[in-house]
Amino acid sequence: MLAGVKSQATIFPEKFLMFQFFKSKSAPPLEFALVFALAFGAVAAPLSVNAQATGGTVETIDSIVALVDEDVILRSELDLAVAGIVDRIKASGDAMPPMNLLEGQVLERLIIRELQVQRALQTGIRISDADVDQALLSLAQQNGITLQKMRQVIEGDGEDFSEFRRNIGEEIMTDRLRQRIVNGMDPITDTEVDILLSSEDLSGGEYNISHIQMSLADGSTPQQIKEAQFKADDVYQRLVDGLDFASAAISYSDSQEALEGGNVGWRDLNTVPAFFADAVRGLNPGEFTHPIRSPAGFHIIKVNDYREQRQVVVEEFHARHIMIETNALVTPRLAMDKIIEIKQGLSDGEDFAKLAKENSDDQTSANLGGDMGWFPPDAYGERVQQTLVAMKTGEISEPFQTTSGWHIMELLGKREMDRTEEAIRSEAREQIRRRKADQEIEKVLRQFRDEAFVEIRLPGHESSSG
Numbered sequence: 236m237l238a239g240v241k242s243q244a245t246i247f248p249e250k251f252l253m254f255q256f257f258k259s260k261s262a263p264p265l266e267f268a269l270v271f272a273l274a275f276g277a278v279a280a281p282l283s284v285n286a287q288a289t290g291g292t293v294e295t296i297d298s299i300v301a302l303v304d305e306d307v308i309l310r311s312e313l314d315l316a317v318a319g320i321v322d323r324i325k326a327s328g329d330a331m332p333p334m335n336l337l338e339g340q341v342l343e344r345l346i347i348r349e350l351q352v353q354r355a356l357q358t359g360i361r362i363s364d365a366d367v368d369q370a371l372l373s374l375a376q377q378n379g380i381t382l383q384k385m386r387q388v389i390e391g392d393g394e395d396f397s398e399f400r401r402n403i404g405e406e407i408m409t410d411r412l413r414q415r416i417v418n419g420m421d422p423i424t425d426t427e428v429d430i431l432l433s434s435e436d437l438s439g440g441e442y443n444i445s446h447i448q449m450s451l452a453d454g455s456t457p458q459q460i461k462e463a464q465f466k467a468d469d470v471y472q473r474l475v476d477g478l479d480f481a482s483a484a485i486s487y488s489d490s491q492e493a494l495e496g497g498n499v500g501w502r503d504l505n506t507v508p509a510f511f512a513d514a515v516r517g518l519n520p521g522e523f524t525h526p527i528r529s530p531a532g533f534h535i536i537k538v539n540d541y542r543e544q545r546q547v548v549v550e551e552f553h554a555r556h557i558m559i560e561t562n563a564l565v566t567p568r569l570a571m572d573k574i575i576e577i578k579q580g581l582s583d584g585e586d587f588a589k590l591a592k593e594n595s596d597d598q599t600s601a602n603l604g605g606d607m608g609w610f611p612p613d614a615y616g617e618r619v620q621q622t623l624v625a626m627k628t629g630e631i632s633e634p635f636q637t638t639s640g641w642h643i644m645e646l647l648g649k650r651e652m653d654r655t656e657e658a659i660r661s662e663a664r665e666q667i668r669r670r671k672a673d674q675e676i677e678k679v680l681r682q683f684r685d686e687a688f689v690e691i692r693l694p695g696h697e698s699s700s701g
Contacts, residue, residue: 320337332482366407367404427667470483552610555645557574575634
């Protein structure tokens with residue numbers, strides 16, 4: 236069985252490759268819904284064909300569960316997505332939430348994803364067949380199988396592989412849309428990093444956090460705020476009475492992580508908003524907060540685990556090298572012949588620094604006798620790293636090739652260096668970027684939702700907005 240492909244690819248647009256039926260962007264919603272149902276088979280039965288007209292056989296037709304601007308979400312899409320979530324919940328051993336709540340949560344995720352696809356298309360984001368092919372190959376490799384085997388598994392589950400390809404393409408588009416949103420943010424400044432480095436929480440370890448959110452739209456009325464708080468208090472009491480946190484998140488949370496059981500993952504207190512940090516500080520694993528108010532709504536936060544900050548110690552190399560560059564005039568064969576000749580000179584006792592000054596095409600190090608200084612093992616690529624790791628101090632390598640040309644290296648020394656400070660500063664910058672990115676993406680997606688025309692036709696969840 237293909238581990239995780241169907242369940243993971245069903246409904247998590249920001250974390251997994253989504254498995255959702257591809258819909259034409261040109262066909263009218265109702266007309267295309269009927270054509271699609273007849274072409275691929277129906278999985279729900281809200282409409283039926285007259286029994287007399289079909290010789291006494293009743294055939295079911297797919298239905299529309301939501302209109303999203305000029306597109307539709309079909310019952311078949313929702314059923315397929317829900318089935319994937321149900322499989323994941325069963326596999327994780329979490330408690331199964333009520334099906335009507337699960338369907339509502341999954342439908343809302345499908346709506347948000349559909350809006351992202353629409354905005355991606357409207358802003359000129361396109362993907363090629365090569366992009367999809369690479370994504371499929373990566374997905375197969377992650378599951379430890381060939382692409383052909385993955386196709387067999389998908390088709391063995393009764394799914395159309397061409398539809399799977401199309402949905403992978405949509406997922407790539409939404410990912411690029413999110414990246415465009417992030418790229419539009421202001422760059423992280425050194426001052427921001429310095430402020431974060433001076434905070435008391437930076438060296439306070441990392442928390443694995445889960446989260447339940449009852450969202451409030453901008454400009455919510457006092458009555459809407461009161462209703463959200465009542466819902467948050469009700470969920471909190473259910474948790475106190477023993478309701479599983481992940482099940483509660485799937486059933487009630489409005490956050491992007493809801494269908495992952497609310498799990499945000501590992502964060503230190505600087506990667507989350509201030510109200511998160513204030514609430515989490517001091518909690519032990521397994522404990523959760525009372526409902527907390529923020530501009531976005533009401534939140535219940537749980538600490539799943541905690542770990543201390545780790546020291547970062549890296550091995551560094553001191554080496555010198557001679558490089559013969561390959562180019563339009565120097566073929567790889569000519570470069571190889573020359574480096575072999577230089578290696579023979581070294582074997583005959585010639586001075587490495589002298590040969591480097593006379594022959595090396597690396598102008599940065601050639602004037603220093605080939606000296607590259609101290610550097611981390613991955614500074615010059617995998618091939619150089621592999622060569623150095625296998626060498627002893629004072630040893631000269633055999634000639635080897637990289638994309639730049641042919642090389643000989645001499646290892647002059649190895650050392651272990653504490654790079655915790657540099658790693659902390661780098662992580663601080665990444666934390667700021669990640670926090671801002673999460674906030675910006677959430678804001679833009681909420682704006683997409685508020686501005687769109689959305690009519691929900693799922694029984695028990697009917698509503699209209701936009």
